Every structure is written in structure tokens, then in C-alpha cells.
Amino acid sequence: MAKLVGIFAASHGPIIAREWETMARDHRDKLTAAFDEIGRRLRACRPDLLVVVSPDHWVNFFINNLPAICIGIGDEHDGPPEPFMKKVYPHQVLKGHAAFGRHLLQTALDNDFDPTLSHRLTLDHGTCIPLWRIGVDPELPLVPILVNDLEAPMPSIRRCLAWGRLLRRAIESYPEPLRIAVLGTGGLSHSIGETTMGWIDETFDHACIDAFARGEERQLDAFLTEQLDRTGNGAHEIRDWVIAHAAAGSTGFELIDYFPSPATLVGAGFASWKAPAA
Amino acid sequence: MTDYWLSKLFFDLQHDAQLVTDYRADMAAVMERYRIKPEVRRALMDDDVAALSPLVNAYLLRFYFQVRGMPQDEFMARLHAMNPPHPAPAAKVGHG
Numbered sequence A: 001m002a003k004l005v006g007i008f009a010a011s012h013g014p015i016i017a018r019e020w021e022t023m024a025r026d027h028r029d030k031l032t033a034a035f036d037e038i039g040r041r042l043r044a045c046r047p048d049l050l051v052v053v054s055p056d057h058w059v060n061f062f063i064n065n066l067p068a069i070c071i072g073i074g075d076e077h078d079g080p081p082e083p084f085m086k087k088v089y090p091h092q093v094l095k096g097h098a099a100f101g102r103h104l105l106q107t108a109l110d111n112d113f114d115p116t117l118s119h120r121l122t123l124d125h126g127t128c129i130p131l132w133r134i135g136v137d138p139e140l141p142l143v144p145i146l147v148n149d150l151e152a153p154m155p156s157i158r159r160c161l162a163w164g165r166l167l168r169r170a171i172e173s174y175p176e177p178l179r180i181a182v183l184g185t186g187g188l189s190h191s192i193g194e195t196t197m198g199w200i201d202e203t204f205d206h207a208c209i210d211a212f213a214r215g216e217e218r219q220l221d222a223f224l225t226e227q228l229d230r231t232g233n234g235a236h237e238i239r240d241w242v243i244a245h246a247a248a249g250s251t252g253f254e255l256i257d258y259f260p261s262p263a264t265l266v267g268a269g270f271a272s273w274k275a276p277a278a
Numbered sequence B: 001m002t003d004y005w006l007s008k009l010f011f012d013l014q015h016d017a018q019l020v021t022d023y024r025a026d027m028a029a030v031m032e033r034y035r036i037k038p039e040v041r042r043a044l045m046d047d048d049v050a051a052l053s054p055l056v057n058a059y060l061l062r063f064y065f066q067v068r069g070m071p072q073d074e075f076m077a078r079l080h081a082m083n084p085p086h087p088a089p090a091a092k093v094g095h096g
Helices: A014-018 A025-044 A083-088 A098-110 A125-134 A157-172 A202-214 A217-230 A233-247 B004-015 B017-025 B027-031 B038-045 B049-055 B058-067 B072-082
Strands: A003-010 A049-055 A069-072 A076-078 A093-095 A116-118 A142-147 A179-185 A253-261 A266-273
Touching: A003 A025, A003 A125, A003 A157, A003 A233, A014 A083, A014 A125, A025 A125, A025 A179, A025 A253, A025 A266, A049 A125, A049 A233, A069 A098, A083 A125, A098 A142, A098 A157, A125 A179, A142 A157, A142 A233, A157 A217, A157 A233, A179 A233, A202 A217, A202 A233, A202 A253, A202 A266, A217 A233, A233 A266, B004 B017, B004 B049, B004 B058, B017 B027, B017 B058, B027 B038, B038 B049, B049 B058, B049 B072, B058 B072
Parallel strands: A003 A179, A049 A142, A049 A179, A069 A116
Antiparallel strands: A003 A266, A069 A142, A076 A093, A253 A266
């Protein structure tokens, strides 16, 4: 049977790619150190497959057809379409893992979840900046899970917790002896294209980190459900961390680093969870 | 209230480099391809961030003004002028 061997989360933001070479060196060094530490831990757990939980930044979906959750079940996916990504992450095609994608989809349907599916997703900067900076082997097969983190109404935190538990169940019921890691991307607080753009809500971010560290799902649900509409819109991407958190069993959270990153407009957060198979 | 056709224009501009070229050459002609309301058309012609902001997803709005070539600092200043930055939490209105 497959094993969950690593669970991670990391922020992203287009400016990380767009201005990487011109960013202040000390700031770039902090980002590098945090991403590198995730990369070190990911490589140490020797995954055969990486499930990446990310938002879609209006690349695959629009408001005429906007799924809450989409699972990528193809053998391949397209690399990032943004011109600024092509310079730093020039992979036009990324490997998928159709068999596990289909197993995850079937497990979801069998458990009364109703995701949509895609045989070929386009993976934007939200997925590919972490892959690039963490140094994920471009040959490592990916199973993307795209979550609507951008346009209200979005999946509830309660549902994201349930999705994380379902993901864990799907991993542990997959019949092949694969080593599977999970990476949630996005967050922490940031504000994009709204009247508070540039605001990094450190109070929210620290409370959020504390809630993950305590682990208790009801408290995490209550905190995020109450606070997410009161902070910057980018914080909604924390749903991807919540799915990773529940996949880990809502325990074992370890903060790798957090710092407000005005240069990239994000509260930059990096974390891992203790893997059950470790 | 979301304006579907304005959103569609912004979405298409994100995906179609030729449309961006066409839009930069002749905004009005491209707007004719969409059901853009007269008051929205005026806001587009005036680069009126405040008027467009309530009508589209905030991420699409940001992308659109990048296409328009508005520097990020100016875009942010125009947004901030709509509302003081760093509001008390109760004053914050979520927008996708």
C-alpha cells in the first residue's frame, strides 16, 4: 500500500518569480533558506509522487465554470503560462500520475465528495513557484488538486478539513507501494487588487500559525471561518494548508519560517507536518 | 456585483496575447466584442480603478491594470484612496 511520507506548505507570489534577480539580497536569502529547507525535507522522504494543493489564478477556470475542487487525473499537465514564469521555470509539460489521480477521484466519489476532474490542467505560478524554489525534480509525477481560493463562495474550512482526511484515506488505500508527499501552497495573509492591497496582517498570520500548531480542528475551523473575510483576500489560500494539515492527521505541525515579505506582498509562511510513515 | 462581461474581457486578456495587442491598439474596438455597459466603458477608458473594482474579482483587476501598464505603486495608491489601508477588521469587505 502507498504511504504518506511528507506534508509541507509554502507561500507563493508572482513577484517572487518576476523580481527574483532584483530583489534585495537579504530578503531573497530568507526566502531561499525557507524554500531550501522544505526541499531538503522533501528529498529526505524520497517521494514517488507529489500531491500539490493550490489555487487556480484564473488559468483553468472562469466564473462561467468554477469548481470548488478539481483533481488532475492526467498523465501530463501543462507548465505555467505566465510569461514571467517561463523564464524561471521553463517546463512546458509536467508529469502527472493518472492512476493515483483516478484513485483519489474515485475515493472522493465513493465517500460522497463531488470534485470535478481534469485530464490536463495548466499549473500556474501558485503551483510552480514552490516547485521551482523548493527544487522539486521536474520528473516527479504530480497530482494537482486545485481549490477555489479566489472567488466567493469558496469551500468551507470544515470541508477542507474533510478533504484532507479524504486525501489521507486515498493515499493509504492505494494498492501500489508508492511514497506520496503533499504540498499545500499559498497564504499566509496578503491582499491583492483590493483596497488594502499590500497589507500583511501579521496578527492574523501568527494566530493562524498558533492554530495549526495546536492542531485542534474545531478551533482551526472556528478561527479561520471567522477571520478569513476580515483579512486580505490572499489569505483564503490557507485552505490549501488546511487540506495538508488534515491529511497529516491535524497533528505534527512545525513552522519552518514565517516573516512578512512586503517585497513580494505576502506573509511568507513555510511549514511541514510530521508524516505518519516517518 | 460581478459584471460578467467585464470579467470576461479581463479573463480573455489574461489568456490571449493577440487580444492584448488589439486592446492596446484600439480599446473601443475590442470592447465592442463584449457586452460592456456604457458606464463601464467610460471607466475603462478613464482607467478608473475605483469604478471597476467592485465589478470584478480583485485578481483579475490587478492583472488588467498590469496589461494597461499602470505601475504597481500607482495601482495600489488608487486602491488605497478608496479606503484607508490597514482597516479595523470589521471594516474589511471580503472580495474573492
